[in-house]
Amino acid sequence: MADSNPGKINVLLIGSGGREHALAWALRKSDRTGQLFIAPGNPGTARCGTNVPLDTSNQEAVLAFIEDHQIGLTVVGPEQPLVEGIADFLSANGKLVFGPSQAAARLEGSKSFAKDIMKKYGVPTGDYLVFEGHEADAARAHITQNNSWPMVLKADGLAAGKGVFIPQNLEEALWSLDALVTDDLYGKSGTRLVIEEYLTGEEVSVFAICDGKNARILMHAQDHKRIGDGDTGLNTGGMGAYAPTRLLDDAGLAAVQEKIVEPMLHGMAAEGAPYVGVLYCGLMITPDGPKVIEFNCRFGDPECQVIMPALQSDFTDLLLAACEGRLDTYVPDIDMQQWYTCLVLASGGYPGSYEKGKVITGIPTESEQVQVFHAGTKTDAEGRLVTNGGRVLNVVAKGETLQDSIRLAYDAASLISFEGLYKRTDIGAKGLAKF
Known part of the structure; x- marks a missing residue:
């Protein structure tokens, strides 16, 4: 190194x-x-x-x-x-x-491109069909003939993490189709539609640093995308995360490297778009093993907030090694002995409409065990810290056990106050259930 x-x-x-x-x-x-x-x-x-x-x-x-x-x-x-x-x-x-x-970032910028590349290079994922915006009638016919629920409908392009619908029945599916295509809810992102097989299991996010030929997996984490406890309600950009998970052991991570990350690197290079950057693998751990739900071309949010504190290697040097094609000799040092929990504090009403400008108080001082990462905040004309987005703050805690990190995160979050503050009360509970 x-x-x-x-x-x-x-x-x-x-x-x-x-x-x-x-x-x-x-x-x-x-x-x-x-x-x-x-x-x-x-x-x-x-x-x-x-x-x-x-x-x-x-x-x-x-x-x-x-x-x-x-x-x-x-x-x-x-x-x-x-x-x-x-x-x-x-x-x-x-x-x-x-x-x-730009060519490599199509893995996130176009769901249909990503699915086609996965199919071409044998990366495990769910079955799918692609419909252009003018093929809404064909998409409607396909949905009407479906006998297996739920199903997955996605806007092809970027939609800030909110262009995915998982209808439970025909009525919901037809409404989702109209929202994506007919009503043009997501603009150009909705002019092409991907209808996918619904994969069962638990989701996990795996992050690999890539230099075009080589990849090093940093960490795996579990996000909590739904707004409500028990994974209920609308999808959000993420309400919390913990790392590492027990969804992937060493053998599972080796399988992800061999069957998903390396074939994608090979495939992108073969397509003339070598992948240099972080490859975010959104996976479902199915009865048949890990399958890809989606790829993203950047760190996840809030998963990044639990990965960075676990990274013991010099981060700038790691990124330089990726940019300079040196990852074949670089082995990142990751703290897999501690547990990390991130709790998102959101504005009331998120992911729908919400008010901004609420004064924030009580942020604890950074310590060895607790960091607070800002998201939707700003300083107002009077010099006060106020809310400026849907997801406002990220409280991250490190503990010797997952239970300790969860407790520390909620204890630190209890000190913070702003009007309308909302947080889930069960971040990490799915992880505790694995013990």
């Missing part, structure tokens, strides 16, 4: 959510990080580096900032800039960037 370039470099991190605060926290701890800039960041990331009001959708402006501030590595947090090709643009201009190319 020799370091070919031990000097410090300036780093630019793109993004503003809880995931980006966790990434900024890890980048700041690195001995390789010089100046750290976050664009646009949030009040939490401001404690890790310098927030900059940079329009990251303007690739020319990003390039100019990189050149002006002698940035040695750009890390792209969210999926939208990657799908829009920021990694290609920066690489073409000689800049080092951690994140997949």
Whole structure:
């Protein structure tokens, strides 16, 4: 794991959510990080580096900032800039960037593309059919003839984690179809529809750092996507997570590496789109083994918030190893002896409509066991920390047991207050049931 370039470099991190605060926290701890800039960041990331009001959708402006501030590595947090090709643009201009190319980011940007690649290269996933927007009648006929419920309907493109419906019966399925296609609820994302087989089992998220040829699995975590206790109610961007899980043992992780991660790396390279970045494998642990629900081209949120504290290796050096094709000799050090729980504190009404500007108080001081990562927060004109999104804060705790980490997270969260604060009360309970 020799370091070919031990000097410090300036780093630019793109993004503003809880995931980006966790990434900024890890980048700041690195001995390789010089100046750290976050664009646009949030009040939490401001404690890790310098927030900059940079329009990251303007690739020319990003390039100019990189050149002006002698940035040695750009890390792209969210999926939208990657799908829009920021990694290609920066690489073409000689800049080092951690994140997949536009062609590789299609694994998240197009559900149909991802399913087709999985089918072509033998990666286990559910059966599926793809319908174009003008084929709504054909999709409706297919749904009407279905005799197995539930089923899965997905908008093909990006929909902020909310373009998935799991109807339990024909009436719900036809409503979901109209929402996705006829009502054009998700704009261009809904102009192509993927109808998938419903996979039974438990979900787990696996994250692999990739350099185009090699991959290193960092950690596996279990997200809690539904808004309500007991996994009820609407899907959200994620209400909490814990890591590691007991859904995958060493043999299971080896199978994921061999049957999912490596075939995808081989397939993407064969398609002329080598995958460099983090590959988020959203899996269902079925009776037939792990199958892919979806791939994402960035760290999960809130899973990232439990992975970063578990990473013992120098994070900046790890990302440089991926960008420079050195992962074949790099073995990340992951703390698998401790347990990590992330609890999301959300605005009342989320994932529907909610109010912003609620004053936040009581955030505990960071400690060895507890961190609070900011997501939807801002500082108002009076200098107060206020809510500025649906998912507001992420309370992360480390414990010697999963039960300890859950207790510490809820104890820390109980100190925090803002009007309308909502949190699930059962984050990690599915993990405890495995003991």
